[in-house]
Amino acid sequence: MHALEKILARAAGVPAVKAGEIVNAKVDLAEVNDLYLQVLKSFHEMGGTKVHDPNKVTFVLDHYAPAPTIQSAANQKAMREFVWDQGIPHLFDIDAGVCHQVMPEAGLVFPGMLLVATDSHTTTHGAFGAFGTGVGATDLACILLTGELWLRVPEVIKVELTGTLPHGVMAKDVVLHVLGKLKADAAAYKAVEYTGEVVKNLGMAERMVLCNMAVEMGAKTAYIAPDEVTRAYLEPRLGYYPVVPTTDSDYVYVAMHSFDVTDFEPQLAAPHSVDNLVGISEVAGIKVDQAFIGTCTGGRVEDIAVAAEILKGKKISQRTRLVIIPASREVFLTATKLGYVETLIEAGATFSTPGCGPCLGAHQGALAPGEVCVTASSRNFPGRMGSTQAEIYVASPAVCAASALEGKLADPRKYLCKEAATNEY
Amino acid sequence: MSIKGNAFVFGKNIDTDQIYPGRYLELFEPADVAKHAMEGVNSEFTKQVQAGDVIVAATNFGCGSSREHAAITIKHSGVSVVVAESFARIFYRNCINLGVPLLVCPRVSEKVTEGDSVEVNLMTGEVKNLTQGVTLQGEALSAHAMAIIAAGGVKPMFKAKYGQ
Ligand code: SF4
Numbered sequence: 001m002h003a004l005e006k007i008l009a010r011a012a013g014v015p016a017v018k019a020g021e022i023v024n025a026k027v028d029l030a031e032v033n034d035l036y037l038q039v040l041k042s043f044h045e046m047g048g049t050k051v052h053d054p055n056k057v058t059f060v061l062d063h064y065a066p067a068p069t070i071q072s073a074a075n076q077k078a079m080r081e082f083v084w085d086q087g088i089p090h091l092f093d094i095d096a097g098v099c100h101q102v103m104p105e106a107g108l109v110f111p112g113m114l115l116v117a118t119d120s121h122t123t124t125h126g127a128f129g130a131f132g133t134g135v136g137a138t139d140l141a142c143i144l145l146t147g148e149l150w151l152r153v154p155e156v157i158k159v160e161l162t163g164t165l166p167h168g169v170m171a172k173d174v175v176l177h178v179l180g181k182l183k184a185d186a187a188a189y190k191a192v193e194y195t196g197e198v199v200k201n202l203g204m205a206e207r208m209v210l211c212n213m214a215v216e217m218g219a220k221t222a223y224i225a226p227d228e229v230t231r232a233y234l235e236p237r238l239g240y241y242p243v244v245p246t247t248d249s250d251y252v253y254v255a256m257h258s259f260d261v262t263d264f265e266p267q268l269a270a271p272h273s274v275d276n277l278v279g280i281s282e283v284a285g286i287k288v289d290q291a292f293i294g295t296c297t298g299g300r301v302e303d304i305a306v307a308a309e310i311l312k313g314k315k316i317s318q319r320t321r322l323v324i325i326p327a328s329r330e331v332f333l334t335a336t337k338l339g340y341v342e343t344l345i346e347a348g349a350t351f352s353t354p355g356c357g358p359c360l361g362a363h364q365g366a367l368a369p370g371e372v373c374v375t376a377s378s379r380n381f382p383g384r385m386g387s388t389q390a391e392i393y394v395a396s397p398a399v400c401a402a403s404a405l406e407g408k409l410a411d412p413r414k415y416l417c418k419e420a421a422t423n424e425y
Numbered sequence: 426m427s428i429k430g431n432a433f434v435f436g437k438n439i440d441t442d443q444i445y446p447g448r449y450l451e452l453f454e455p456a457d458v459a460k461h462a463m464e465g466v467n468s469e470f471t472k473q474v475q476a477g478d479v480i481v482a483a484t485n486f487g488c489g490s491s492r493e494h495a496a497i498t499i500k501h502s503g504v505s506v507v508v509a510e511s512f513a514r515i516f517y518r519n520c521i522n523l524g525v526p527l528l529v530c531p532r533v534s535e536k537v538t539e540g541d542s543v544e545v546n547l548m549t550g551e552v553k554n555l556t557q558g559v560t561l562q563g564e565a566l567s568a569h570a571m572a573i574i575a576a577g578g579v580k581p582m583f584k585a586k587y588g589q
Contacts, residue, residue, distance in 0.1 A: 022569065038494075045584070047583075047587060048587070119490075120490055120491040120515055134491040136492070136518060136519035137519075138522040138523060184485055185511060188512075188513060218485065220514055360442075
């Protein structure tokens with residue numbers, strides 16, 4: 001069995017499962033975000049009164065943090081009241097940050113768990129060896145009611161990343177390349193596992209980027225086998241370290257792909273599709289109205305650090321805005337202590353409260369018709385960040401920072417020293 | 426279970442932001458949600474759609490965000506069935522859960538033109554283009570999914586089992 005199958009087998013209380021089988025699995029943690037008042041509506045419509053196990057539920061108010069409208073404020077209020085009424089211990093209010101960042105930071109994510117959330121990017125938690133998958137409101141309401149969810153055991157696609165990551169090229173560039181080559185529905189209903197020497201050498205932040213973007217290939221979940229890097233991140237947060245399920249040596253993958261990253265240049269997804277792959281050399285020079293660094297994809301300390309390195313002592317273009325939203329309070333505090341926030345504000349950046357920000361076009365940096373945005377987030381669908389007539393390029397945070405500096409899409413490599421920082425925060 | 430209606434045809438990778446733009450996510454009453462169906466790809470859709478109409482699309486329909494609003498808006502806009510060459514998984518689950526009929530049918534977007542009259546049989550998977558006189562074979566829904574749709578979604582099923 002694959003480690004992911006072992007996770008589902010344990011959750012379903014059976015000795016073994018195989019791909020294609022439908023199992024009823026006990027969910028270790030169910031997360032609801034503030035877009036999903038429908039979860040509570042469905043829960044009540046199904047006759048629910050008491051949550052099955054409040055300790056296995058968490059609410060994160062991140063998409064509308066802080067509330068930009070009366071309606072979103074009312075939705076958040078209803079969620080807080082539900083959390084308090086039901087005795088749910090974990091509420092991450094508007095001060096916390098994006099769900100996929102705050103849950104691992106808080107020690108709620110561990111290898112071998114089944115984590116289900118009302119968010120497609122729940123694949124992110126595969127970086128910790130968890131089975132993380134996104135569902136809609138009614139599925140989540142079923143979990144609140146019963147503690148369980150039916151799932152089809154997915155086939156697993158192996159993506160091997162070999163070679164050496166060139167200077168100024170990040171995990172984001174790698175995953176944009178992979179999904180540009182394999183296409184937006186390559187992993188529909190399946191899981192994606194990343195392996196290879198490149199992955200081994202990445203820190204947790206960059207591993208999270210790989211798993212986060214797996215959903216843009218349609219993946220049900222993503223996976224990176226936990227190792228010492230995973231353990232070093234998780235153990236202090238968990239206060240223990242669990243037995244980690246491993247993949248049997250005779251496991252057969254449904255497909256295998258290998259990419260040598262050694263000659264990669266920074267990669268972008270051009271409008272209006274995440275698999276519309278271009279290299280920076282093909283698009284450099286296109287005017288940019290807004291650059292955005294943030295989200296569960298590109299808002300970690302490492303992402304802010306690279307922006308600070310590029311912009312230290314400089315000023316961004318007068319005709320471009322640079323919006324930076326740290327993914328969590330912890331990220332914001334660390335970036336502040338390390339001096340990055342000061343550097344970036346001096347360079348002309350606009351900082352906003354940790355949360356999803358303009359990623360989904362709700363607030364804090366929406367785009368006007370005709371504007372061009374380069375973003376460290378994950379999606380460039382028409383209208384994703386505001387007007388359907390805006391154009392969005394998805395890129396690494398380094399490309400976003402260099403583009404803000406020049407006021408047009410720009411190659412960050414010329415602004416980065418060869419000895420790029422490899423610190424883990 | 427046979428459904429007949431006129432087709433609206435869409436391309437590949439129609440994501441849930443196009444089906445239901447993010448700026449309306451704070452709405453949750455089905456009648457309010459229904460007002461913005463397909464707005465990100467066709468702003469006239471809600472004015473044009475008639476009860477019983479059919480959505481036809483190429484591959485990966487419903488990709489992107491997990492928002493259940495995408496299934497709710499389609500259900501309450503009057504659309505009777507969605508036929509696509511493939512679906513993204515969260516959207517597919519959401520539709521089944523809410524009792525929105527849907528069907529996978531290879532090459533359907535090439536064989537149906539906007540406005541064609543289409544008849545869909547969920548049990549057999551057969552899709553007939555009555556205007557062009559073409560019949561396509563899609564994939565019949567699984568027994569599991571069919572049972573949920575026949576019950577009107579999971580909510581009535583769960584209510585019968587767990588409701589107090
Ligand atoms: S940051 Fe963007 S992609 Fe991540 S959870 Fe929020 S809206 Fe979704």
